[in-house]
Amino acid sequence: MRRFLFMRLATALPTLLGMSFIAFAIVSLAPGDPVMQELRAMGVVPKPEDILAIRAQYGLDKPFFSRYFDWLIRALQFDFGQSIASGRSVIDEILIHLPATLALALSSLIGAIGFSLALGLAAVSAGRATGAALRGLTILLVSVPSFWLALLLIYVFVFQLGWGRLVGDGSIGDLILPTLTLSLGAGASLGRVVYERVRAEMCEDHIRLAIAKGLAPPVILFRHIVPRVIGPLATTWANTFGALLGGAVIVESIFGWPGLGQLILQAISQRDFPVIQAYLVFMGLGFFITSLLADFIVILSDPQLRREVSNG
Amino acid sequence: MDDIIRKTRYLPVLRLHVSAGRVGLVLGLFLLAEFVALGLAGYVIALPSPNSMDLLARLDGPSADHPLGTDHLGRDVLARVAAAVHISLGAALAAMAAILAIALPWGIIAGLSGGRVDAVMMRLADIIMAFPMLVLALAIIGFMGASLQASILGVAAAWWPSNARMVRALVLAAKERDFVHAARLCGASRGRIVLRHILPQILPPLAVIISLETASVLLALSALSFLGIGAQAPTPEWGAMLNEARPFFAQAPHMLLVPGLAVSLAVLAFNLIGEGLRDILDQREPYQW
Amino acid sequence: MLRLSVAARLGVAAMLAMPIVAPAALAETSLTVAVSRDRYSIDEQKFTFTTRRPAAQIVETAVMPDENFLPQPLLFQSWDYTDGIYTVSLREGVTFSDGSAFNADTAIAALRLYDQGKSDFLQIDPESLQKLGEYQISFRSETGSALVIENMTHRGTSFFAVTENRAENPVGTGPYLLDSYDPKQQITVTRNPNYWGEAPSIDRLTFRFIADDNARMLALQNGEIDVIGEVTPQMLLSMPQDGSVVLHESRPIRYVALFANLNGVAPFDIIQDYKVREALAWAIDRETIASVLFAGRGVPAKGILPGWMFDLGEDHTDGFGYDTAKTGALLDEAGWTLGADGIREKDGRKLSLRLVAAYPNVSSVKPMPEMLEQMFAAVGIDIDLVEVDDSGVYGSTYLDTGEADLYMEFASNNNTDPTYLLNNLFTSTTPWGGYKFTAPGPHVDTLLADARTAQTREEVIAKVRAAHRAIVQDDLAAIPILMVPNFTLSRPGVVVPMSEYADWISYGHTTIAK
Secondary structure, eight states, rough: OHHHHHHHHHHHHHHHHHHHHHHHHHHHHHHHOOHHHHHHHHOOOOOOHHHHHHHHHTTTTTTTTHHHHHHHHHHHHHHHOTTTTTTHHHHHHHHHHHHHHHHHHHHHHHHHHHHHHHHHHHHHHHHHHHHHHHHHHHHHHHOOOHHHHHHHHHIHHHHHHHHSSOOOOOGGGGGGGHHHHHHHHHHHHHHHHHHHHHHHTTTTTHHHHHEEEEHHHHHIIIIHHHHHHHHHHHHHHHHHHEEEHHHHHHHHHTTTTTSSSHHHHHHHHHHOHHHHHHHHHHHHHHHHHHHHHHHHHHHHHHHHHHHHHHHH | OOOHHHEEEETTTTEEEEEEEHHHHHHHHHHHHHHHHHHHHHHSOOOOOOOOGGGTTTTSSOOOOOOOOOOTSBHHHHHHEEEHHHHIIIHHHHHHHHHHHHHHHHHHHHHHHOHHHHHHHHHHHHHHHHHHHHHHHHHHHHHHSSHHHHHHHHHHHHHHHHHHHHHHHHHHHHTHHHHHHHHHHHHHHHHHIIIIHHHHHHHHHHHHHHHHHHHHHHHHHHHHHHHTTOTTSSSSHHEEEEEEHHGGGGHHHHHHHHHHHHHHHHHHHHHHHHHHHHHHHOOOOOOOO | HHHHHHHHHHHHHHHHHHHHHHHHOOOOOOOEEEESOOOOOGOOOOOOTTTSSOSSSSSBBEEEETTTOOEEESEEEEEEEETEEEEEEOOSBOOOOSBBBBBBHHHHHHHHHHHHOOOOSSBBBBOEEEEETTTEEEBTTTOSSHHHHTTTTSSSOOOOOOSSSSTTSOOOSSSSSEEETTTTEEEEEEEEEEEEEEOOOOOOEEEEEEHHHHHHHHHTTTTOOEEESSHHHHHHHHHOOOSSSSSEEEEEEEEEEEETTOOOTSSSSSGGHHHHHHHHHHOOOOHHHHHHHHHGGEEEEESSSSGGGGOOSSTTTOOOOOOOOHHHHHHHHTTTTOTSSSEEEETTOOEEEEEEESOOGGGGTTTHHHHHHHHHTTOOEEEEEEEOOOHHHHHIIIIITOOOSSSEEOOOOOSSOHHHHHHHHHOOOOOOOOGGGGGHHHHHHHHHHHHHSSSHHHHHHHHHHHHIIIIIIIIIIIEEEEEEEEEEOOOEEEEOOOSSSSGOOOOOGOOOOO
């Protein structure tokens, strides 16, 4: 097991490095000079020494690769510098927003998993007509844009029924509507995967045998189908979590949920590149950790793989 | 033949074999045809220009003059939705074409080469896939300035790795077939193998992938326009229209409902087509308990 | 005897009841104001925490603007400027909130602290700061400017006591004390009981940062906030008319104008022809825009500085009306004739202009760009409209490179220095980079340079007047469209004292009807 972990990390290292490089490159090469922007906001007459001093401060006077290595070495010590916009350290900025986004992503994931399992399994076991209707509902939910759904939910729940608040300060009650929005969309899309996977499993011979043996449907589901689908499902769950972490930006801004989405939108419009770089690195790390977890679940659920890993 | 009869149900009324997949496919194609018709409607019916403002009739609900109402600047909503068909659907198809242009060769080369080339190519794809789509799109828009073209490129840049992976998976399965081995042993050139043996095999599942991905791409493009970084005013585009409708949705709900429905139905059309195709292609029948 | 004891008992009961009743009667008044996103920076070199947007009223400046944008005493009681030396008498009897006194020593320390920041536009020579007495100081300007005091109404020049950590505990002389700050969420200030000046009416003032414009508006309608401090035209268009949202306005101060790229290279050189600019100016139906947008409170503009400001006067500019026939005649004279597709052309070239609408951000100008586009299309001018919500991209892609013909801006002269705005926007030596493209030329450069070093107020104003006329009339570097007030929105019963200078709207003096 330890060897597996080590191998996994070793193969992931180039990916992580590549990601950090791209994150750095994207931000450094994009137009929009934060130095000039800053001076402009101050209304100062920039003397050439001033410009040079600010450039040196941000390390902009050195060539690209040496800047990259400087940044990388500091990043490994979790020092991502200071936010240009607010002056706080980038780590502090991210920590202000991270809990909110994690809470939203986790609760949306749980909601989506629950919803997808209910929808997918019902579609598989129901009769022709109900099954088709459920599948139709799933496809419909997948097709609806999340931001439109969010606005409709606001209209119904906040205006007509008065149940929710619009100005979120991160308390639990404010989490319900955004979670509902994200869970419906992600849950429908996961539900499709569940349906497809379970249906594919049901075509296998061992299910034929189980039916012939006279096992009850719930037993077949949980003892024969679920262990085999859990692997690929876990991978999709990990991907969905990664997508929820990064892609909830629009929903966060509509509901005023104080998460990372707001941070990155503001950082991009203010050309706050230390924040943008750190955000990209965190997203990559998040993706890496969740796919690692998914791989774990895959291995744990498949006895053959388990043996393989613990032996070799 | 047996399979088909078992999968489908014969409806004497219609004298057709129907299955959920087929119904879905037909429904999807029908919806798509409706959109094409809507897009062409401007040439047939006399609709007002999508950009002409009639400030006295701002935020009017549906009426005889304006079947779907007017927006906050007095522009006819129906005309704008119809004009948006070219733009939104066109952008989605353009993005899909760009994605395929990269993902197809990438996946085929990686799948056929195997070994180190495959590993490197997939590693590069993984690196890009790890970034959230929005951030990549914003980065590209930072380079190019906000516009529909920039958002198309941004979506293409974010989407091609996952498509490349899917193509590669299909190619890996396809190249293991006996006749492909045979062709190689006969000395067929790479190109011939790809064109005559691999591509025909992967095209049907690829069609499924294309329609399903087009649906996602359309959603992503309208999301970017909703944020204001895709299609720019006054271009009629469904996502942009939803963005403009936000301040007014308490007073003029039709501004919000119509473009939202348009996006949902268009995406639904592609999803139905994709799912329908997949149903038809999937010959396996689950054992019912 | 019985009656007396009853009366006595009643009296005692009343006295005992008082302490319970009295605090209820003196209940804390609180106000919640929504502004856009948190723009504070705690970086020591560009410290804007509690001084800019929203000015949390913990610290004060030397002088404040009166209704004609002339500086009036706040922490500086009186001042004098002769032979390049400023002599200032400080207000006496003022203390910082940590108990230290405000006197010449602490004032000089505060000015030195300000000088360390990068945004030093006061340009006081730090070596020249001298204590002349317990409450008297003097200093010189680094550039020989006569306008240093005028620049001190800018809240960025507020006086902080020199403490260890002003990012967490800012100490000032103002009417409020910092109560709590959740970055990006809200900042709450409470009344300073030892304030030297007029006590504010609100005990507890909370500013909430709500970046999304729609969410701000909806929050007001939902009763979650009392006042909206940053109002966009879209909000005014979508404001309910049933009285549930109340509008407060100042005099018109913010200009909407199209700045022309006078120094661009092809293909952005069509606009360099004065006749084309004049034609554009006559093609704008200002009355309609004014009546439709901004709840009808905007007025057609004759310039970018209002006449009451700095006593400039209304007569030095003529403005332009709405006359499409005149537009057509001017364009025909310039050689641009109507083509078959409704667009004018000359020598095979179409009259197509790029209009970039991005300052300060697109949501604060929408939907004016679309309305202008339609007005110009009606006279045969094709507009390539670019709306950018990202001021960085606006700056780097279109302004600094000069890659557009017209720049639509919605801003105001937020400074009591009369030369501030014109100098930064219309001179070739502007510190604001890209605006060298909108500079009309050396005649304006000289006028403004002279104004900045003129030694009497009358001279300064005369030169600014001349420069202003050149910019908006004779050279048309800026085509004026509208002049719009500052707005705040509130729920019924709340009256906000408005000011033309947005940073000086005193939310602390808001009155709330019971």
